Amino acid sequence: MNKKTVPIMSLTLATFFWGATFVASKHLLQYLTSFQLLTVRFLAPALLLYLFFFRPIHREFKKALSSKMLWSFGLVNFLAIYFQTQGMKYTSASNAGFITAFSVILVPLVLKVHFQRKLSTATWLPLLMSCLGIYFISFQFQLPQSYNFGDFLVFISALCYAYHITLLGELSQKFSGPTIMFSSFLVTSLLASAFSALKEWPHPALFLESSVFFSLLFLIILGGLVPYLLMAYGQKHLHAQLAALIYLLEPIFALLLAMLYLKEMFTMEQFLGSGLILVSLVWAISIDNQNEANNSKTTERPGLV
Helix, strand or coil: CCCCHHHHHHHHHHHHHHHHCHHHHHHHCCCCCHHHHHHHHHHHHHHHHHHHCHHHHHHCHHHHHCCHHHHHHHHHHHHHHHHHHHHHCCCCHHHHHHHHHCHHHHHHHHHHHCCCCCCCHHHHHHHHHHHHHHHHHHHCCCCCCCCCHHHHHHHHHHHHHHHHHHHHHHHCCCCCHHHHHHHHHHHHHHHHHHHHCCCCCCCHHHHHCHHHHHHHHHHHHHHHHHHHHHHHHHHHHCCHHHHHHHHCCHHHHHHHHHHHHCCCCCCHHHHHHHHHHHHHHHHHHHHHHHHHHHHHHHCCCCCCC
16 A cells, blocks of 8 residues: 555545535524634634643643744634635635635645745646636636625635645644644634624523534534544645645535535536546646655665675
8 A cells, every 4th residue: 555545545534524514514604603603613622632632732732832833823724714704705605616726726836935845847737637627616617707805805715725734734744633733723713712702602502402513513523623633644744735636625525415415416517627626636646656756766875886
């Protein structure tokens, strides 16, 4: 088995869970504001992480407390979700989906500008192909109907997500997954709770209703705790641009789940777009494997004559 197989499977599984949380989030937003939902969604996993990973979090506490990059990661996570939520109020779901996915193209730009990484021309081709696939899923073969202020907000969110992916790649080499995610969840929940205080919280009895309770439980465990830990593990072993491509599987999973459980039709354009994303992912993995093979050859010690 290739050493990248498990990390790729980890990110794919995380993406599947995120794709499956749409129904639960939509249901809970009938009872909670966006900031109230984010507060619960990220505070509960933070407490669970602290409970189950007490030792590694405490062992790295002083180092984490002084890491500007780690706290910036939590801030970026909050801003990405905030701007996406605000943008969705003023733009269509198709526009928001495509612009958010554009973060795949922004990842190598962030790596090049912010981290001074050199990227080959070949790495851009799968990224461009994947964006074309997302375009077909969002708009079919037509042009977008309009652009507005909401699109601008979602673009800021996409830029934040690009930084989120690249920062995680850097942090996973310095901290354990539980420490990274505990810090991120804590910062995000505290910022969200500050905004959620602007509106009155619902009565506590609401959270004991079965539909609300199980939707929250699903969102906290499979929409927060598990996928983010899988994300931290996967990006420790994969390049940021390859990880970004894997995250584009989310709309494919969402489409498949909608087709299975909501009886939605899978159009030819969506089928073509999904195919382009899958091909671009396989292409990117092959490029990554080839680059790694070339690097290992150049670092081999010469044989004795």
